[in-house]
Amino acid sequence: SSELTQDPTVSVALGQTVRITCQGDSLRTYFASWYQQKPGQAPVLVIYDKNNRPSGIPDRFSGSNSGNTASLTITGAQAEDEADYYCNSRDRSGNLVVFGGGTKLTVL
Amino acid sequence: QLQLQESGPGLVKPSETLSLTCSVSGGTISSNSAYWGWIRQSPGKGLEWIGSIYYSGITYYNPSLRSRLTISVDTFKNQFSLKLRSLTAADTAVYYCAGDRSGFINILDPWGQGTLVTVSS
Numbered sequence: 001s002s003e004l005t006q007d008p009t010v011s012v013a014l015g016q017t018v019r020i021t022c023q024g025d026s027l028r029t030y031f032a033s034w035y036q037q038k039p040g041q042a043p044v045l046v047i048y049d050k051n052n053r054p055s056g057i058p059d060r061f062s063g064s065n066s067g068n069t070a071s072l073t074i075t076g077a078q079a080e081d082e083a084d085y086y087c088n089s090r091d092r093s094g095n096l097v098v099f100g101g102g103t104k105l106t107v108l
Numbered sequence: 109q110l111q112l113q114e115s116g117p118g119l120v121k122p123s124e125t126l127s128l129t130c131s132v133s134g135g136t137i138s139s140n141s142a143y144w145g146w147i148r149q150s151p152g153k154g155l156e157w158i159g160s161i162y163y164s165g166i167t168y169y170n171p172s173l174r175s176r177l178t179i180s181v182d183t184f185k186n187q188f189s190l191k192l193r194s195l196t197a198a199d200t201a202v203y204y205c206a207g208d209r210s211g212f213i214n215i216l217d218p219w220g221q222g223t224l225v226t227v228s229s
Contacts, residue, residue, distance in 0.1 A: 043204070049212075
């Protein structure tokens with residue numbers, strides 16, 4: 001299986017733009033999905049297939065991919081965006097799921 | 109609207125077997141191309157994929173848990189289940205079930221609310 005690496009912590013000023021990254025060899029082949037998790041709650045899918053948002057997810061969330069790196073961008077971060085963010089993808093075989101270690105986003 | 113709900117014991121003794129069930133409502137577990145997965149989160153830690161089952165019954169397991177793990181589906185009850193054997197304190201975690209109707213296995217939506225399982229004597 002492959003690994004996905006995320007920065008443990010990221011901060012952003014209220015209203016500014018922040019990018020959260022996820023690196024791994026499998027991302028050269030498979031798109032990442034991104035999940036938001038607030039304290040005491042289950043994760044929620046916010047981006048899939050590189051840059052698709054499920055219904056109800058604000059359009060300030062977007063995704064992109066380049067080489068072995070997937071990125072989640074929040075344009076105009078809000079206080080309610082403070083949360084842990086996890087990426088996941090498939091491993092090289094395409095049959096198993098791997099998660100990144102998560103990034104704790106602080107909105108200042 | 110698809111909804112998932114985990115059920116099972118909150119406390120299990122070391123060396124015993126954990127059995128959890130995920131009940132699916134608002135949709136059929138036999139949907140073409142759907143995967144049904146289990147994910148866990150140890151206290152203060154990140155998400156760990158446990159395994160998934162395809163709508164046809166094919167299973168995919170985390171290699172680190174494969175020797176202790178069985179995931180099955182009950183289409184009549186619209187449920188899928190997890191059995192994890194030979195538990196240790198390291199298996200203490202919140203266990204989530206999730207659905208993936210995309211056919212890609214890793215697009216997990218929606219998730220159940222999670223159930224805390226503590227392994228202790």
